[in-house]
Amino acid sequence: MEEHLINNVLLGLLMMTGFAIARMRSLLAVTMLTSIYSLLSASLFVVLDAVDVALTEAAIGAGISTILLLATVARTTDEEKAPRHTPLLPLFVVVATGAALIYGTLDMPHYGDPMAPIHLHVAPTYLHVTPEEIGVPxxxxxxxxxFRGYDTLGEVTVIFTAGAGVLALLGYRTRRRNSQNPEIRKMVVLRVITKLFFPLILLFALYVQFHGDYGPGGGFQAGVIFATGFILYALAYGIGNVQRIIPYGKLRIMMAAGLLIYIGVGIESMLLGGKFLEYRILADDPVTGQQLGIMLIELGVGITVAAVILIIYYGFVSRKH
Amino acid sequence: MHDVMHGVLGLYNYWIVIILMMTGFYTVIARPNLVKKIIGLFIFQTSVFILFISMAKIEGGTAPIISEGARIYSNPLPHVLILTAIVVSLATTALALALVIRIREAYGTINEDDIHVQDEEA
Amino acid sequence: MLSAHLPALQVVVPLVSAPVCLLLRNPRHAWAFALAVSWVTLAVAINLAVQVHASGTASYALGAWAVPWGIEYRVDMASVLMILIITTIGAIVMPYSWRSIGHEIDKKHLQLFYTCYLLFLTGLLGIVVTGDAFNLFVFLEISSLSSYVLISLGSGRRALTAALQYLVMGTIGATFILIGIGLLYMMTGTLNMADLSQRLPVNADSRTIRVAFAFVTVGVSIKLALFPLHLWLPNAYTYAPSVVSAFIAATATKTGIYILLRFFFTVFGISFSFEAMHVGEILMLLASAAILITSLVAVFQDNVKRMLAYSSIGHIGYIILGIGLATTAGVTAGMVHLFNHAIIKGSLFLAMGCIFLRLGSVELSDMHGIARQMPWTMAAFVTGGLSLIGIPLTAGFISKWYLVNAVLNVGYWPLAVLILVSSLLGLIYIWRVVETAYFQMPGYKIRKLSEAPAALLVPTWLLIGTNLYFGVNAGLVTGIAGQGAAVLIGQGVP
Structure with a gap:
């Protein structure tokens, strides 16, 4: 019962945040609300048993996306002009789309129903087979x-594409070492806390990377957390200092290398006589092979994601205000 | 009457999610400010994620991490799909915002109506 | 041994090349590398086509996980047609690209350009070989994101707004598709297309499935620029770099049409799509409007690339018209035109790229008498234009012939009249270019121009040659299209 209560409260808060986002005209405020919206969804995902998704949504939606939005607002404008015409057509389209969707819910299995078709066909096999054949909890x-490792390869390719795209659009510019904002230099608390947290964040990223088999986490979340650590450091101590540790050229290599590791695992399993991404063939024992394959591709994912996010961040901050 | 109540209780979660989705969708298509549009897109997509995760939930289930004592697990497949979709959404957002920054540099505005006016004059 | 892996290699070859291309330091090496990859991809495609033709639908279980638990690659004759279109155009535009793109974009972006080209190729090929609905969404996003980047690299600031407009509409479309796939999964518990088609009849008339159908259809229609959801297309084609316009115009919307075919015929099945949902009537109505209106709009364009863009929306209408008939003849006609329009539009945009290289503009008002200085380029444009109109001995004629026959088969003669009228409009807009280029006195600026280099002319004429060849010996294309249509219409999944 408490679960339902939390669920309803979160849905209510999401609605209020959503409406506020649609109505408000200060883009800075809307950005913060968007971050809250994402954090609320992450909380909802925890209630709905999707802990991996919650971790990812919190890191990507509430974290990175907010940073990018803030960087954009700082480089464009904070104030949104009123639209010229009353948006009657959009209103009509949205009401019609929403009505269609609600019509579609009428034959849906009820929320939480264990006998819904979605829980009966493919999914139970994953739960049964995983302990024996793959050996990760x-x-x-x-x-x-x-099982769907090929989708995940596609997903890494998508983020790689975004990295290449932002690079083509915004480029990069290496800054001097002590280039940070003098205002921030005065914020001692921020700087001390950053220095304390920076190693902890990187450590946590490694934990999430290698503990993903047992608990929530994996390459994506780890890559994002890793990059966030450096972004935090850049905010407090200037981007120049971060660029000195991880220069742009290295990131470009990392970004490609992670994807190549992933594809390499696939090609290796082909060369060993299996299908593309058939991990069980990678070791004598099929379960060990699966675990090895998963570890390697998660590593590839982590490297590419961390590199791409830093490249995107470098690109955004290289443009003038 | 009982049936109707039962139906409402079983489906209202989805209806709220649909309202959330449409709030985002409206912001994309009705607002001329490009940053606002992209925020709308983000809300639209995030709300679709909630739809997927809601359908994965089983009453009384726990997170799909095999452990002693747990008997019912929620469906892991929608979680996997949405992990992918979240990353796709980040990729789209990053690319879109990069374009917005370049547009601002080239036009001096991020308001669609103003951009249109400038394009017509040229 | 290699032949068993062909379906996977079709996508993995360009995929693995993209990160390698990013690491190359010299732009010329990046180009040579991408060129080689595009030819290898074409070779894989031809081998795969021969294999599927000889031994039927090829299935490949990625990760060796059995269907429906894992992701399946499934190549039938309908996919073969698409694979051939994408890889042929991809292989022909690559030699062209070095001179053309080198002239249009910043040198330091060349590696990124070729990386994005390879990603785009990967995405399109991934869509047409996959047998999994969600995997299709992932590769659709790879192709879409890379195409936004490729378009944004065009010269001039309007390329940026065109790319963003496409991004916003494209993402709305993709999200609609995602909602549709989610609802399908919710009602069936599976994502594999063949498995979906097996399990859908059980839920056939549920309201949820109807809504899923509607969302997939609307989402894909945005991607393929079905009238009136085409608003992103004219700007994208007009302001993209020349070689990108040619490549995207020839392949991207075609892949969208393929997705529609897959969902209508393979996933939902012909009786649900066309009898229960009446999508045929809606498609034919929209297609007719598209054909007539965009042909009219094209007549009034001054920018030739924009004119070709509007013409593309009309030609997408022809293809959709054939599909909307839902007969074997209609779908065959649609698929024949899928191929023919790709090579026709590809060659026309390449010809415009030649002009842009020399003149720096594709506005009609700048092109007076240009045929005297650039005779080969303009001859290519005119030949391609004649094919676009549907003059005999060109591939365009074969398309129109099949389409008119398919329409008359079911007795819809007003549609045949419509095709005729729109062909006349096509004649008018092509004639406007001919009149300007051949019958106007060249100005001072034009007289200084020289013909485009062979690096551009040879690929352009290669496409024109293909066009003329298939105008006379249409058997290969109509054969594959016919088999593809039979596979789609015949049964859910062969």
């Missing part, structure tokens, strides 16, 4: 990295 990891 986190079924989300086993489906993500092995």
């Amino acid at each position: 986190n079924v989300v990891t086993s489906v993500l990295a092995s």
Whole structure:
């Protein structure tokens, strides 16, 4: 019962935040509300048993996306002009679309129904087969990295594409070492806390990277957390200092290398006589092979994601205000 | 009457999610400010994620991490799909915002109506 | 051994090349590398086509996980047609690209350009070989994101707004598709297309499935620029770099049409799509409007690339018209035109790229008498234009012939009249270019121009040659299209 209560409260808060986002005209405020919206969804995902998704949404939606939005607002404008015409057509389209969707819910299985078709066909097999054939407790990891590992390769390719795209659009510019904002230099508390947290964040990223088989986490979340650590450091101590540790050229290599590791695992399993991404062939024991394959591709994912996010961040901050 | 109540209780979660989705969709298509549009897109997509995760939930289930004692697990597949979709959404947002920054540099505005006016004059 | 892996290699070859291309330091090496990859991809495609033709639908279980638990690659004759279109155009525009793109974009972006080209190729090929609905969404996003980048690299600031407009509409479309796939999964518990088609009849008339159908259809229609959801297309084609316009015009919307075919015929099945949902009537209505209105709009364009863009929306209408008939003849006609329009529009945009290289503009008002200085380029444009109109001995004629026959088969003669009228409009807009280029006195600026280099002319004429060849010996294309249509219409999944 408490679960339902939390669920309803979160849905209510999401609605209020959503309406506020649609109505408000200060883009800075809207950005903060968007971050809250994302954090609320992450909380809802926890209630709905999707812990991996919650971790990802919190890191990507509430974290990175907010940073990018803030960087954009700082480089464009904070104030939104009123639209010229009353948006009657959009209103009509949205009401019609929403009505169609609600019509579609009428034959849906009820929320939480264990006998819904979605829970009866493919999914139970994942839960049964995973302990024996893959030997990792986190079924989300086993489906993500092995059963549907090819989708995940596509997903890494998508983020790689975004990295290449932002690079083409915004380029990069290496800054001097002590280039940070003098205002921030005065904020001692921020700087001390950053210095304390920076190693902890990187450590946590490594934990999330290698513990994803057992608990929530994996390459994506780890890559994002890793990059966030450096972004935090850049905010407090200037981008120049970060660029000195991880220069742009290295990031470009990392971004390609992660994807190549992933594809390499696939090609290696082909060369060993299996299908593309058939991990069980990678070792004598099929379960060990699966675990090895999953570890390697998660590593590839982590490297590419961390590199791409830093490249995107470098690109955004290289443009003038 | 009982049936109707039962139907409402079983489906209202989805209806709220649909309202959330449409709030985002409206913001994309009705607002001329490009940053606002992209925020709308983000809300639209995030709300679709909630739809997927809601359908994965089983009453009384736990997170799909195999452990002693747990008997019912929520469906892991939608979680996997949405992990992918979240990353796609980040990729789209990053690319869109990069375009917005370049548009601002080239036009001096991020208001669609103003951009249109400038394009017509040229 | 290699032949068993062909379906996977079709996508993995360009995919693995993209990160390698990013690491190359010299732009010329990046180009040579991408060129080689595009030819290898074409070779894989031809081998795969021969294999599927000889031994039927090829299935490949990625990760060796059995269907429906894992992701399946499934190549039938309908996919073969698309694979051939994408890889042929991809292989022909690559030699062209070095001179053309080198002239249009910043040198330091060349590696990124070729990386995005390879990603785009990967995305399109991934869509047409996959047998999994969600995997299709993932590769659709790879192709879409890379195409936004490729378009934004065009010269001039309007390329940026065109790319963003496409991004916003494209993402709305993709999200609609995602909602549709989600609802399908919710009602069936599976994502594999063949498995979906097996399990859908059980839920056939549920309201949820109807809504899923509607969302997939609307989402894909945005991607393929079905009238009136085409608003992103004219700007995208007009302001993209020349070689990108040619490549995208020839392949991207075609892949969208393929997705529609897959969902209508393979996933939902012909009786649900066309009898229960009446999508045929809606498609034919929209297609007719598209054909007539965009042909009219094209007549009034001054920018030739924009004119070709509007003409593309009309030609997408022809293809959709054939599909909307839902007969074997109609779908065959649609698929024949899928191929023919790709090579016709590809060659026309390449010809405009030649002009842009020399003149720096594709506005009609700048092109007076240009045929005297650039005779080969303009001859290519005119030949391609004649094919676009549907003059005999060109591939365009074969398309129109099949389409008119398919329409008359079911007795819809007003549609045949419509095709005729729109062909006349096509004649008018092509004639406007001919009149300007051949019958106007060249100005001072034009007289200084020289013919485009062979690096551009040879690929352009290669496409024109293909066009003329298939105008006379249409058997290969109509054969594959016919088999593809039979596979789609015949049964859910062969």
